Amino acid sequence: MGFDWEFVVSVMPIYGAAILLTIKIAVLGTLLSLLVGAVCSLLLYYRVKVAGSLVKGYIELSRNTPLVIQLFFLYYGLPKLGIMLPNEVCAIFGLTFLGGGYMAESFRSGLDAVSSVQLDLGLSIGLNTFQMIRFVVFPQALSVAMPSLGANCVFLIKETSVVSIIALRDLMSVTKELIGMYYNTVESLLLLVVCYLLILLPVSFLLIFLERRFRYAEFGV
Amino acid sequence: MKRTITKFFSAVVMLSAFLLTVGVLTGSSSAAEKKALDTIKENGKIRIAVFADKPPFGYLDESGKNTGFDIVIAKRVVKDLLGDENAVEWVLLEPANRVEYLEANKVDIVFANFTVTKERAERVDFALPYMKVALGVVSPIAAPIKEIADLKGKKLIVVKGTTAETFFAENYPEVDLLKFDEISEAFQALTDGRGAGLSNDNTFLFAWANQNKGYVVGVPSLGSLDTIAPAVRKGNTELLNWLNDELKKLGAEKFIHKAFDEALAPFYGDTVNQEDLVVEGGVVK
Numbered sequence: 001m002g003f004d005w006e007f008v009v010s011v012m013p014i015y016g017a018a019i020l021l022t023i024k025i026a027v028l029g030t031l032l033s034l035l036v037g038a039v040c041s042l043l044l045y046y047r048v049k050v051a052g053s054l055v056k057g058y059i060e061l062s063r064n065t066p067l068v069i070q071l072f073f074l075y076y077g078l079p080k081l082g083i084m085l086p087n088e089v090c091a092i093f094g095l096t097f098l099g100g101g102y103m104a105e106s107f108r109s110g111l112d113a114v115s116s117v118q119l120d121l122g123l124s125i126g127l128n129t130f131q132m133i134r135f136v137v138f139p140q141a142l143s144v145a146m147p148s149l150g151a152n153c154v155f156l157i158k159e160t161s162v163v164s165i166i167a168l169r170d171l172m173s174v175t176k177e178l179i180g181m182y183y184n185t186v187e188s189l190l191l192l193v194v195c196y197l198l199i200l201l202p203v204s205f206l207l208i209f210l211e212r213r214f215r216y217a218e219f220g221v
Numbered sequence: 222m223k224r225t226i227t228k229f230f231s232a233v234v235m236l237s238a239f240l241l242t243v244g245v246l247t248g249s250s251s252a253a254e255k256k257a258l259d260t261i262k263e264n265g266k267i268r269i270a271v272f273a274d275k276p277p278f279g280y281l282d283e284s285g286k287n288t289g290f291d292i293v294i295a296k297r298v299v300k301d302l303l304g305d306e307n308a309v310e311w312v313l314l315e316p317a318n319r320v321e322y323l324e325a326n327k328v329d330i331v332f333a334n335f336t337v338t339k340e341r342a343e344r345v346d347f348a349l350p351y352m353k354v355a356l357g358v359v360s361p362i363a364a365p366i367k368e369i370a371d372l373k374g375k376k377l378i379v380v381k382g383t384t385a386e387t388f389f390a391e392n393y394p395e396v397d398l399l400k401f402d403e404i405s406e407a408f409q410a411l412t413d414g415r416g417a418g419l420s421n422d423n424t425f426l427f428a429w430a431n432q433n434k435g436y437v438v439g440v441p442s443l444g445s446l447d448t449i450a451p452a453v454r455k456g457n458t459e460l461l462n463w464l465n466d467e468l469k470k471l472g473a474e475k476f477i478h479k480a481f482d483e484a485l486a487p488f489y490g491d492t493v494n495q496e497d498l499v500v501e502g503g504v505v506k
Contacts, residue, residue, distance in 0.1 A: 076406075079413040165406065167399045167415075177400060180317030180382025181390065183344045185324070 029095030037103020062101030110145030143217035150207035270328040277488040290484040317382025349503025350448030357423030358440035365439040366418040375417035385420040472502020
């Protein structure tokens with residue numbers, strides 16, 4: 001049983017399409033997660049009534065349930081309530097639901113690290129709430145939160161590997177499919193790992209670069 | 222920035238080298254260890270792979286016990302081999318894992334409604350068949366799929382690693398397939414209306430349509446008539462020969478007919494003729 005290079009070449013287009021789908025779900029899911037996380041963390045930071053409590057509940061729910069279960073609920077559960085979402089939408093919503101909780105916690109750690117002196121200073125020069133968020137709180141929080149936000153991004157990209165349960169043909173899914181049809185296990189698994197590395201290594205290096213760039217707020221903390 | 226790029230490339234090169242080594246190692250080691258008949262007898266236990274979600278062939282009853290047509294036959298085989306029908310470790314798997322589990326030596330026999338195909342026979346050794354099968358397509362009575370042309374612009378649900386998936390991929394690549402890992406998930410998707418129909422073994426679909434009102438096997442027979450047989454690891458000739466002798470013996474006493482009456486008849490009612498399905502002693506009529 002040698003290594004079947006012909007097989008590897010013949011399935012390249014399938015893996016190509018799968019990489020694109022994985023990237024699409026990961027990018028949209030991660031961006032929406034960042035948005036949801038940022039909004040949630042601000043609601044918590046400013047102790048907004050009701051919404052703040054809801055956010056707390058959401059964070060616990062999203063961080064303490066596996067993505068597979070969330071996808072199962074969206075794909076197989078919602079149709080029972082008359083809501084039928086296409087599988088790609090389910091995947092992006094699921095990833096956002098999961099990621100939003102993690103991102104909110106990362107942002108919160110950043111917000112907590114902003115010194116109260118900074119807030120007092122901001123107020124004393126007459127900044128309003130929006131200006132405080134935009135120019136004082138958020139930039140400093142982002143600087144502190146950057147490493148853990150980055151880790152979350154990598155985590156979310158890897159989490160996309162479970163979407164085959166809702167019949168999406170991502171990298172993990174086509175690998176299982178090819179193994180099931182042609183039994184070229186070694187070749188398929190190798191391609192799988194290489195594809196994930198192709199996606200994740202550049203992301204990791206980009207994040208290292210970004211972390212350096214975002215160290216601007218390290219003075220006087 | 223330049224340093225980062227150099228680092229990136231060296232990391233890629235190192236990882237690729239590592240992965241190739243792993244690939245070569247796993248490729249060569251899987252063929253090594255073989256579990257022959259003596260080892261099974263010594264252990265007093267045999268590992269058999271079956272389905273947990275394909276009634277009436279392999280499924281779990283209310284109390285969680287493995288049951289079904291495959292299991293009835295497998296139990297008899299175990300009894301004749303080890304003297305006790307309970308001297309077995311049932312291993313539950315998904316369709317796509319059947320070859321894998323044999324190659325990785327996780328099970329001794331696959332008794333999971335395994336259709337004999339040329340591709341599979343290159344990887345595992347099939348014993349004599351005990352069942353005949355073709356493909357079918359089940360769909361809602363309200364919007365029945367009666368021929369493959371009806372599937373145009375619609376989605377057809379299949380389970381990964383089944384003959385239905387391969388059949389459509391090779392003969393009708395234009396059909397839009399929605400592929401699931403598990404049988405239960407695929408049927409859930411069908412009842413949710415995620416696809417216009419579902420293709421699988423017709424023997425299985427008849428039973429399912431009989432249990433689920435509102436669905437009909439609109440395409441009752443598709444592709445070639447195949448057989449279903451137990452399989453062992455490639456090269457495990459000792460166990461294979463024993464299994465073949467055993468199936469011949471069971472054929473002489475019409476045991477597969479008995480298994481049909483016990484496990485399948487209640488599911489089929491009078492929709493399926495016993496002789497269209499049962500194979501005795503490996504002789505296909």
